Amino acid sequence: LRYMKRLGFTNRQYKQGYADGHDRDDVLQYRMLYLNKIRVLEASHLPPPTCQDAIPSWNNGDTSKSKHVVFIYHDESTFNANDAHSRVWVDPSGSGAVRPKGKGQGIMVSDFIEEFSGYLRLTDEEHSAARRLYAFYPKEAREIIEHQRDGYWDNDKFMANIRKAVRVAEFKYPRDKYNLVWIFDHSSGHQAYEKNALVAARMNVKPGGSQPKMRDGRLPNGAPQKMTLQDGTPKGLDLVLRERGVDTLGMTKKDMVKRMEQFEDFRNEISSVEAYLKAKNHRCLFCPKFHPELNPIERCWAKAKQYARANCNYTLAGLRVTVPNALDAVNTDLIRQFFRKVRDYHRAYLEGMKSGSEADSKVKVYKSHRRPPLPS
Numbered sequence: 001l002r003y004m005k006r007l008g009f010t011n012r013q014y015k016q017g018y019a020d021g022h023d024r025d026d027v028l029q030y031r032m033l034y035l036n037k038i039r040v041l042e043a044s045h046l047p048p049p050t051c052q053d054a055i056p057s058w059n060n061g062d063t064s065k066s067k068h069v070v071f072i073y074h075d076e077s078t079f080n081a082n083d084a085h086s087r088v089w090v091d092p093s094g095s096g097a098v099r100p101k102g103k104g105q106g107i108m109v110s111d112f113i114e115e116f117s118g119y120l121r122l123t124d125e126e127h128s129a130a131r132r133l134y135a136f137y138p139k140e141a142r143e144i145i146e147h148q149r150d151g152y153w154d155n156d157k158f159m160a161n162i163r164k165a166v167r168v169a170e171f172k173y174p175r176d177k178y179n180l181v182w183i184f185d186h187s188s189g190h191q192a193y194e195k196n197a198l199v200a201a202r203m204n205v206k207p208g209g210s211q212p213k214m215r216d217g218r219l220p221n222g223a224p225q226k227m228t229l230q231d232g233t234p235k236g237l238d239l240v241l242r243e244r245g246v247d248t249l250g251m252t253k254k255d256m257v258k259r260m261e262q263f264e265d266f267r268n269e270i271s272s273v274e275a276y277l278k279a280k281n282h283r284c285l286f287c288p289k290f291h292p293e294l295n296p297i298e299r300c301w302a303k304a305k306q307y308a309r310a311n312c313n314y315t316l317a318g319l320r321v322t323v324p325n326a327l328d329a330v331n332t333d334l335i336r337q338f339f340r341k342v343r344d345y346h347r348a349y350l351e352g353m354k355s356g357s358e359a360d361s362k363v364k365v366y367k368s369h370r371r372p373p374l375p376s
Contacts, residue, residue, distance in 0.1 A: 022290040022356050031288040035346055038071075041181060041283075045069035048115050051336045057343055070173050071339075072120060072165070073183045074190075076110045076153065077301040079326070081319045084312035105316045107323050108153055110143040110161050112169075113297050115339045118332030120168055130171050141165035144323065146316075155192040159272055166280055181283040184273065185295055191271040191286070198227075198269045200237070200260035205253050207236045218265040219244055293345050293356065296338035300330045 004011075021027055042048075046068045047061035081104030088099075112120035121140035122130060130137035143161045145153065169180055184190040193199050196215045204211045211234045214227040225243060228234055237256040238248050246259060260266050270278070277284040292298040307326040312318070341363070348362035 020290055023354060024290075027289050027291075028354060031291065031349060034285065034288055034294075035350055037285060038346060039350065041069050041071075041179075045179065048339070049336060051340065052333045055340075057340050067177060067179055068116075068173075069179050069181055070114050070116060070169070071181050071183055072112050072114045072169060073295055073297045074110070074112045074165075075185055075295060075297045075301070076108060077305075078106045078108045079305065079308050079319060079323050080104050080106045081316050082312070082314050083305070083309060084314070085309045100314050104314065105319070106147055107316075107319055108145050108147065109323065109327065110145075110153070110158070111297065111300075111327070112141045112165050113300060113335050113338075114169075115336055117172070118330075118335045119327070120165060120172075122168060122172055126172060137171070138164045138168055141168045142327075153189075155189065155272060158189065158192075159276065162273055162276060166277070166282070170280075175281075179283070181285060182273075182277055183285045183287060183295070185292075186286045186289040190273060193269065194272050194275065197272075198266045200257045200266055203234070203237045203240070203257070203260070205237050205256065207239060208233050209236075211236065217263075220263070293359070294342055296335065296342045299338040299341070300327075300335065303330045303334065 042061055044065065045061055046065050047063060048057055048068075050056060082100045083103060084099070114120055117123075119140065119142065121142070127137065127139045141161070141164060143157070143164070145151075145157070173180060195212055198214055198217055202212055203214075207229060213232065213234055217225045217227055217240070219225045225240070226235075227240065235243075237253065237260060241248050241251075241256060241259060244263065248256060251259070274284045287294050304323075304326040307329045308319075308322050311322050311325070313322075344363045345359055348359040351362070353359040353362050
């Protein structure tokens, strides 16, 4: 014990947490690229809608342009049946109600928000017009699943949700007046690849095995390269690299994967959602890692869960009623305020704030939105 203290260690109560990479160099570099893309898009389109308080947004756009840009943010969140307020009323004797153990059964929500109408959904009039084109046209992009009934959320369910959301967005925001930009958080689930994508880490060293059958690649001279043998067996890393002129003698699988990823066709492979949205002529962006403050839908979840906790009755049946009501309690004006708050963080980071705490302090200075920041 004395030896540990001499080394500078202290003995404290353990608290569960995670290592935050918010200020990592690679994250900061990506954040600046992301913010510059957002800034260019905002500056080259009409101004965004304002909140009911009529306080203008920091980025006012360009009134000479003919189109609006619609930033559509997506995320998932889980509501649990036993998730209630942590504080309870107790009687004078000091005893209180006994709560169920654990989080209880859950309902997962995948949703999209945008600044013009809040949640991505059609009005009754818009939905009636859409159903004249197709009887089963979706009214909203939201997807609600129960793990016990519908299974867990995977890439297939995610892509089905994306296709539904795109149909809603394209009807609500026609191309002649709007450009759509879809923004997702930087998670592995949202950046999953198609089954036939050129991903070196999925390949075996030798032909066959459980590796997937990939689409054709490109040789260094630009000619197509089949990724399977004549009988349909996947070639594997060793053969593909040798066909590309790489001497694989003495190379480990890790070396082969690293070398394969240097080729342009593997290096430029994009995720399923990027490929789908690109085919639809939409833009797709990913928020920087460890930056929930840059995604306004995170504030929607927080507000909705406040409602859900206040109305918790510790049953799945009650949760089925509470979740839609909790989400609808977050109205369009509140969502626009969340967008405005995100722009304040954009501004803080673009002005040189690096850490989250620095940005928080800067955003507090912008709180009124009516006067310029005080001189430091």
